[in-house]
Structures are given as C-alpha cells and as structure tokens.
Amino acid sequence: MAAKEFSETHRVTFYETDVTNTVTPAMLINMIILASEDQTNSLGVGAKMVTELGIGWVVTQYKIDITRMPTNDETVKLTTRATCYNRYFAFREFWVHDETGQECVHIESILVTMNHHTRKIVSIPEEVITPFETEQVKMIPRLGRPKRLDDADQLMVKDYRVRYFDIDGNGHVNNSRYFDWLIDALPMSFLTRHRLVSMNIRFENEVQYHHDVKSEAALVTDSNDPIVTKHHILLDNGDVATEAECHWQPIMK
Template identity: 50%
Template sequence: MAAKLYTEKHEVPYYECDVTNYMTPAMLLNVIILISEKQNLDLGLGADFMEQFGLGWVVIQYDISIDRLPEINETISISTQATSYNRFFAFREFWMKDSDGKELVHVRSTWVTMNKSSRKMVTIPAAALEPYDSEPVKRLPRLKRPTKVEAADDVIEQKYQVRYYDIDGNGHVNNAHYLEWFTDVLPMDFLATHQPTAIYLRFENEVQYGHMIDSIVTKPIEVDGELTTNHQILVGDAVSATATIKWRNHD
C-alpha cells in the first residue's frame, strides 16, 4: 500500500516573493511545512497529538531540486507524502507543480522526533506513524550532504542576532530563517540575477533565542560546470547548519 498523499492548491501571494516576483527559497520551505502540518491535522496528528508524548517533529536534512521557482499570482499544487520510516528517522517528500502538472520543485527530507524537555532525539512512537501508511524500512534514502566550507576558501561573512520571532513552537529557530541567513550574505545583484537549481541543507545543532550567529558563504565558483556556493551557520565555534546551493542565471 502506498503512503497517503496530501495535495492542496496554492496561489502565490506577493509577500512570498522577492524583487524578481519569484518565491524565495525561505518561503518555499515555509509553504511546504504548512502543507505537511495540514496533512498531520487531517490525520489527527497535529501538534496537540505530539504534545501528549512531549515530542515535536524536527527536520534534520533537505535535498531540494528546483526546475524553477513559482512566481507571483501563480496557482500551483503542492503535495506531500510521508514515504518511509525506521525507529528513529522518517522520510517525507514534497512536490510543487504548475497548472499543467509540470513538476517545478521536488523536496526530499529526513525527520526525527525530539523530546522537548531533554532536547534529544528519541524513538518515533508507532502511533505517530501508522496513519500515514508509510513503508517501514531498515535504511532511508541517502540525501546528498552539503560540501564543507574550508579555512582556505574565499568567503563572505555576516553576523545576525536571533530574535524572538525567529523561534518556532519547538523552541528553536524556524527552518526558513536558515535559508534567509544563508542567502542574505550574497550580494543583491547576484540574487536578483540567479535562481537556485538545487539546495542541500543539513542541520547539526540547535540555534536558540539570543544566540549570535555567523553566516559564512563561499564566493560563487564553478563546480562540475555549475555555479555553486557553500554555506555554514556558526554559533561560536559550533556548526549549526550547512548548505550547498547550485545556481543558474535568472530567466
């Protein structure tokens, strides 16, 4: 039996877009997470359900393939499916398609359940998995890891203060803010003339309210014929998140 698929239509409003009138990568994450939350609610597995276990779902890795980003006022369909799982990890996919059914974005992601008191990863409760009809597996699909930023790399760096409104219901920084920090360091003229084609994003350590973070990015270089940037978020000397983003010239 295939895992349950949840789909909704979505009209892209102006506030999800940048100056080019295309959806920002950070808003892309916000929108797909909203769709997964709606599926959870539809199956009776919302935040209140997880709260009875003292747990919250936490994503630890994304692998995002982008044909093109949705644009302002475009009506797209967004689908999600909790595909497979084992004791500690769950695998969820997302798709964005245009009105003709052409795939715009495909997101693969790995999730864990976190104990909100201890802040530690714990075994996923069976009751939190059964309604999805996900496939039990020994090993989940392997997602591509970001390339590390090396000491010898030519980088751009910017500091950010973590604000109250950066924090989500799990008590740490919302996923989308990492993509804002990653990309905001790049010059505006680069961002206005390029779109990402792939984003490999991995979370290592929590970032919490009051932290001062360093966002570091390598200057764009050609890697295997693709314009590429490598990113990391630091709190002190600890790496909190890493990413590799591949880019193409904007249409």
C-alpha cells in the same frame, strides 16, 4: 502499500516572493511545512497529539530540486507523502506543481522525533506514523552531505542577531530563517542574476533567541556548471548550526 499522499492548493502572495517576484526559499519551506501540518492534522496526529507524547518532529535535512520557482500570484499545488521510515528516521517528500501540472519543485527531507525535555532523539512511536501508511524500511534514502567550507575558501560573511519575530509558535527559531541567513550572505548582484536550482541543507544545532550567528559562504571555484556555493551558519561558540550547498544557474535576460 504506498504512503498516503496529501495535496492542497496555495496562492502565492507578493510577500512570499523576492525582488524578482519569485518565491523565496524560506517561503517555499513554510508552504510545504503548512501542507505537511495539514496532512498530520487531517490524520489526527498533528502537533497537539505529538506534543502530548512529550515529543516533537524535527527536520534534520532538506534536499531541494527546483525546475522553476513559482512566481507572485500563481496558484500552486502542494503535495506531500511520508514515503518511508525506520526506527529513528522518517523520509518525507514534497512536490510543488503549477496550474498546468508541471513540476516546479521536488523536496526530500529527513525527520526525527525528539524528546521535548531531554532534546534527545527517540525512536519514532508507532502511533504517530501508522496513519500515514508509510513503508517501513531498513535504510532510508541518503541525501548526501553538503560540501564543507574550509580554510582555503575566500569567505563572504554576514552577522545576524535572532529577533523576536524569528521565533515561531514552537518557541524556536523558525526553520525558514536559516534559509534567509544562508542566502543573504551572497551579494545582491549575484542573487538577482542567478536562479537557485538545488539546495542541500542540514540542521545541526539549534539557534536560540538573542543568539548572534555568523553566516559564511564561499564560491566553489572548480565548478562552473552549475555554479556551486557552500554555506554554513556558526553559533557564538563556533559550532555549526546549519550547513548547506547551493547550485545556481545564470538567468538569461
């Protein structure tokens, strides 16, 4: 039995794109979360029902593979499927296709259910997963670990303070903000000359309103094709909030 797929179309607006008129990683994540929320709502297991159980879905990792990031004013098809799960982890996939049916982006993600009060991971309740007809498995696919920054790295560092508009309807920093902080640590001269081809990002610790965070990045010097950057976001106390590995290719002009 295969998990139910859900698709919807989405028109890319200028405010979902960057200086190169290309969808930003943050907005890509917002779009696919929209699709998964629409699927969960359509199956009657949306945020409201899940909240009533005292839990919430939390994404712990995304692995994003980008063939071609969509551009301003394209109408794309967003597709998602809760592919498989075990007692504690759910594995959800997403696809973005363009109007010609070409795959632009494929995203794999790992989610857990967290108790609202204790903020601890709980086993996934049957009633929130059954409607997706998700395959129950022993082991969900592993997405690998992003390469870690170490003392030998030459760091690029920028500081960020969490702002009012970074907080979403759940009262938490919206997941998409971490993408902006991670990538903004790289210089504009690099970002306008390279396109992101893949990204592996793990969420470790939550950032709160008014926290000051540090986004540190380094180039992996022993890789040229693709060009690899390592990233993390550090909390005030030095804990890692998020870590990521990005692969890039030069843009041919």
